[in-house]
Amino acid sequence: MKTGLLACLAALGMAGAATAEIYECKMKSRGNYGGISDVLFYSYDSTKPKEIWVHDGLTETLAGGAVWAKLVRDDEKFLKLKWSIPPTRTKEYGSTPRYDYTLSIHKKKGLTAKKGLAVVYGRPIGYDNHFEGHGACKPYKKK
Numbered sequence: 187m188k189t190g191l192l193a194c195l196a197a198l199g200m201a202g203a204a205t206a207e208i209y210e211c212k213m214k215s216r217g218n219y220g221g222i223s224d225v226l227f228y229s230y231d232s233t234k235p236k237e238i239w240v241h242d243g244l245t246e247t248l249a250g251g252a253v254w255a256k257l258v259r260d261d262e263k264f265l266k267l268k269w270s271i272p273p274t275r276t277k278e279y280g281s282t283p284r285y286d287y288t289l290s291i292h293k294k295k296g297l298t299a300k301k302g303l304a305v306v307y308g309r310p311i312g313y314d315n316h317f318e319g320h321g322a323c324k325p326y327k328k329k
Contacts, residue, residue, distance in 0.1 A: 209326055
C-alpha cells in the first residue's frame with residue numbers, strides 16, 4: 187500500500203503538493219457489500235483546495251491509483267470531501283459502475299462525535315444499495 191501511495195504521488199504530479207498533509211483513515215465497513223476500504227489516504231492543504239486526492243483499495247483497483255477529490259466543506263466543525271471512481275472494465279469484475287463517495291471528518295468534539303471521527307458513504311450509480319464506513323482519520327506517519 188505504501189509503494190502504491192508513493193507511485194500515486196508521482197503519477198498525479200504531486201511534487202508541488204509536497205507541503206500538503208497526508209492523512210490516514212482507518213475505516214470499518216458496515217453491511218455485507220464491501221465498497222469501503224479498511225484504510226483510506228487523502229492529501230489536503232487548506233491553501234490549495236483544488237489539489238486534494240484520495241487513495242484506497244478501490245481507487246487502486248478500479249482507477250489504477252489515487253483520484254482527485256473536491257472540497258465540499260471546510261469550517262471549524264467539519265471537513266467534507268467528494269470524489270468519484272469512473273466506470274471501468276476489469277478482468278476480475280467485468281464492467282463496473284461509477285462510484286460516488288463522500289468523506290466527512292469531525293474537526294471538534296461534539297455531543298455525538300469525537301474529534302477525528304470519519305464517516306464515508308459510497309454509492310454505485312445505477313444501483314439501489316450504498317456503502318457506509320465509520321472510523322477515524324489522523325496525520326499519516328511514515329514507518
